[in-house]
Amino acid sequence: MASNDSEHNAGPIPSAIKILIAGGFGAGKTTLVSTLSEIPPLSTEEQMTEASLGVDDLKGVEEKTTTTVALDFGRITISEDIVLYMFGTPGQDRFWFLWEELVMGALGAVVLADTRRLETCFSAVDFFERHRVPFVVAVNCFEGAHRYAADEVREALDLSQRTPVLLCDARTRDSSKDVLLTLIRHVAETTATPA
Ligand SMILES: Nc1nc2c(ncn2[C@@H]2O[C@H](COP(=O)(O)OP(=O)(O)OP(=O)(O)O)[C@@H](O)[C@H]2O)c(=O)[nH]1
Numbered sequence: 001m002a003s004n005d006s007e008h009n010a011g012p013i014p015s016a017i018k019i020l021i022a023g024g025f026g027a028g029k030t031t032l033v034s035t036l037s038e039i040p041p042l043s044t045e046e047q048m049t050e051a052s053l054g055v056d057d058l059k060g061v062e063e064k065t066t067t068t069v070a071l072d073f074g075r076i077t078i079s080e081d082i083v084l085y086m087f088g089t090p091g092q093d094r095f096w097f098l099w100e101e102l103v104m105g106a107l108g109a110v111v112l113a114d115t116r117r118l119e120t121c122f123s124a125v126d127f128f129e130r131h132r133v134p135f136v137v138a139v140n141c142f143e144g145a146h147r148y149a150a151d152e153v154r155e156a157l158d159l160s161q162r163t164p165v166l167l168c169d170a171r172t173r174d175s176s177k178d179v180l181l182t183l184i185r186h187v188a189e190t191t192a193t194p195a
């Protein structure tokens with residue numbers, strides 16, 4: 001049988017790292033995954049209909065017309081031997097059950113906090129603390145919303161000093177890359193010196 005040269009020269013299979021991009025409804029999770037992904041991201045965006053009125057909490061994000069109903073998926077190659085897979089969680093409370101599936105095998109997480117509704121990321125913080133998954137909090141700065149300092153956010157969310165908090169703009173690549181690098185460093189430190 002003819003051999004396929006490109007297959008033979010492909011080199012070692014890179015290690016895969018799974019991380020979650022989480023946070024409250026409308027915090028910018030889908031945006032962050034698509035900003036960072038080197039492949040066209042998979043997203044499961046659906047129109048919000050009148051059926052969600054009274055079910056989904058739209059306060060502060062009334063202009064939002066679509067929402068993630070399952071997950072976002074993207075990939076970024078860190079080096080020849082490390083590939084990172086990003087899974088964005090759905091933001092609505094009614095899809096909360098999916099988080100238990102998504103967290104399996106995750107090495108770390110980004111919790112996106114929304115400056116317009118900081119309280120919507122409480123449950124994500126709580127979730128990763130309970131599952132002992134190292135996470136960073138990235139405060140996605142929306143125009144016109146109050147600008148919090150990182151330390152104010154740390155205090156409001158009652159985070160330990162070890163948990164990195166940084167401000168970001170999920171729409172820009174450099175800022176989103178900073179978030180990812182901070183998470184990778186934090187995961188490495190946490191693994192080396194567990195709390
Ligand atoms: N001004 C501003 N807008 C942003 C930023 N990040 C996201 N957006 C916008 O906010 C809206 C919602 O972003 P999404 O990425 O869909 O939020 P999400 O967290 O995935 O939302 P759900 O999946 O419904 O929970 C989009 O219209 C984005 O363009 C940001 O950093 N600044």
Ligand SMILES: [Mg+2]
Nearest residue numbers: 029030067068
């Ligand atoms: Mg989304």
